[in-house]
Amino acid sequence: MWIYQKKLEFPVDIKCPDVKMAKALLAQYGGPDSELAAGVRYLTQRFTMPDDRCRATLNDIGTEELAHWEMLGTMIYQCLRGASASEIEAAGMAGYFTMHDKGVFPCDPNGVPFTAAYIQSTGDPIADILEDLAAEQKARATYEHLMTLTDNPDIIEPLRFLRQREVNHYQRFGECLQILQEIIPNNNVRYKNQFAECCTI
Amino acid sequence: MNCSCEYSKENLLKRISEIQFVCTELNLYMDTHPDDMAAKEDFACYASELQDLIGKYEELYDPLLGFGLSVPKAGSWVRSAWPWE
Numbered sequence: 001m002w003i004y005q006k007k008l009e010f011p012v013d014i015k016c017p018d019v020k021m022a023k024a025l026l027a028q029y030g031g032p033d034s035e036l037a038a039g040v041r042y043l044t045q046r047f048t049m050p051d052d053r054c055r056a057t058l059n060d061i062g063t064e065e066l067a068h069w070e071m072l073g074t075m076i077y078q079c080l081r082g083a084s085a086s087e088i089e090a091a092g093m094a095g096y097f098t099m100h101d102k103g104v105f106p107c108d109p110n111g112v113p114f115t116a117a118y119i120q121s122t123g124d125p126i127a128d129i130l131e132d133l134a135a136e137q138k139a140r141a142t143y144e145h146l147m148t149l150t151d152n153p154d155i156i157e158p159l160r161f162l163r164q165r166e167v168n169h170y171q172r173f174g175e176c177l178q179i180l181q182e183i184i185p186n187n188n189v190r191y192k193n194q195f196a197e198c199c200t201i
Numbered sequence: 202m203n204c205s206c207e208y209s210k211e212n213l214l215k216r217i218s219e220i221q222f223v224c225t226e227l228n229l230y231m232d233t234h235p236d237d238m239a240a241k242e243d244f245a246c247y248a249s250e251l252q253d254l255i256g257k258y259e260e261l262y263d264p265l266l267g268f269g270l271s272v273p274k275a276g277s278w279v280r281s282a283w284p285w286e
């Protein structure tokens with residue numbers, strides 16, 4: 001189970017509305033490489049991960065991603081707080097406003113709703129960890145794009161923190177890949193057969 | 202409770218976030234390096250400091266953990282500010 005801690009992992013205090021950035025930040029709230037996708041991906045893949053260390057990594061990074069998702073929701077909420085209807089329209093968010101008002105909804109900046117099709121859980125440990133490595137790199141690139149879109153330090157500081165977390169998670173998943181390559185014999189198909197033999201499904 | 206000392210609400214929460222970040226990083230490192238004794242020692246030290254800080258914060262201000270992991274003393278779970286406010 002999870003226990004909620006009534007604080008953010010990193011402080012967010014955006015003082016002035018910024019609808020353009022609210023729209024852009026949706027990429028990391030409900031897009032394909034979002035914190036939501038990351039959290040669901042890792043917490044789902046962990047069930048069939050065959051090594052204690054890799055299971056722990058998926059469990060704990062997946063948990064941290066939920067804290068990042070909360071930071072993104074906070075950033076979007078604060079960027080919309082106090083914004084006028086004309087500011088929302090000027091930033092190209094009239095469609096979003098029509099459907100969600102200032103509610104925070106998991107979609108990408110173009111309004112495409114979040115879907116589990118963004119993630120995989122193949123049951124193949126190496127395929128899953130390779131997806132996770134790619135996910136961390138795609139999220140890092142997205143944070144860099146977001147950081148080029150604003151010069152507001154209230155927004156840049158949490159983005160810088162979140163970008164760095166992607167780098168650190170990538171490092172840990174790289175170690176998981178090494179671990180799996182050591183414990184899984186060269187012939188991956190043979191490993192899978194052995195796995196099937198010892199586990200009654 | 203409005204002191205500007207190291208136990209002000211803002212300072213205590215900042216310190217908790219800092220030490221908790223150290224613990225998070227060490228936790229993830231130890232996930233892939235479970236036998237690293239130096240990391241284990243560091244983790245024990247910072248985790249103990251974190252427990253003390255959380256205890257202090259909850260004694261003076263608001264509960265941080267739900268579901269019975271905090272026993273509310275000073276503040277209220279419902280009425281204390283939510284982190285996005």
